[in-house]
Amino acid sequence: MSRQPTTELAVLGALSVEPMSGYAVRADITGTLGHFWSESFGQIYPTLARLEAEGLVVRDAEGKTSGSTFRLTPTGRARLVDLLGDPIAPSPPRNGTLLRLFFGGLLGADACVEILRESRARAEEQLAMLSALRMELEAEVASDPDARYRLITVLAGVHSARAAVTWADESLALLAA
Amino acid sequence: MSRQPTTELAVLGALSVEPMSGYAVRADITGTLGHFWSESFGQIYPTLARLEAEGLVVRDAEGKTSGSTFRLTPTGRARLVDLLGDPIAPSPPRNGTLLRLFFGGLLGADACVEILRESRARAEEQLAMLSALRMELEAEVASDPDARYRLITVLAGVHSARAAVTWADESLALLAA
């Protein structure tokens, strides 16, 4: 495996919006990309250090008061565009819920019903949250065409959550029959 | 992290259907659970060795002719049911395609359209494959009620693929506007 710079991509992407501290990068990623991406500090700080060493970001140290602010260099921005151009190998699927349901015969119908109900509830929550986000973004698109890209990622979540709800319902009906 | 025995679960599950070699376990997982699970040899063989040491599986060595066959012991089966009972922590989401699209403004609309078209094509393929599987399983359910559980996992894939197709279409329309 010739190295898959997904964390690097996420970090550079976050910094492309505006310069910020490592801590803020993490907050930004959990907040804004939260429904389809995640990073931990243990990844972010080493990555930032490496990016700094490679000249893709610079650190504006503000004395010793608060932490430093990382800013994308022109090289860094170019690198980001490069990375966005490369296709990302899809990660092998690993869905623990489906794995359990597949062997549902050993577990019993009641337990499976429970699993499905939980899945449905989680999906419904997601759906509500993302639907709200979707409306916000749809309003934003009028003034900022680039908001469409953010809207697209939210739409993916909406469709996926909706599918999960109808799947759970259909499956529950199947087990009830 | 108190250890997440997902591989163990998958291996025990595969062996619960019928005894087989490690090689066959891998083939079974890629074939039958392929659309929502994956394991590599590097995981399977060490796991089998450990399970054997713990007395959860036994190895029926057939001389030196072909490889050995692994069989679930009663303890192993009990352990499988145990594992199926435990809730599985959902893995943090990491969707590379959405990550790229989120920063689509830097990449350009044409490239994003290309990404969406590819996603759509992949989803359509999946949909065709799983729809066929679905029909097979629906026929099977009449004679074997336990086939419902396998059907449920296929339905999940069908719904998810369908959602992916409509999402891609909607997003393409958004970028065309």
Place this chain on the structure above:
DNA sequence: CCGAGCATGTAACACGTTACATGATTGC
């Protein structure tokens, strides 16, 4: 006899999380 597929395993590596350690700043 030779190549394809069956079969088993190991070693190196990549990736990611959790837990820990440490300290500054800010609002109550």
Place this chain on the structure above:
DNA sequence: GCAATCATGTAACGTGTTACATGCTCGG
């Protein structure tokens, strides 16, 4: 003053993949 949050980092660990090494068997 104290708690919460901002901020930076490291170390240990778990988990998973890829690549390599090795040998058998069976059909053509």
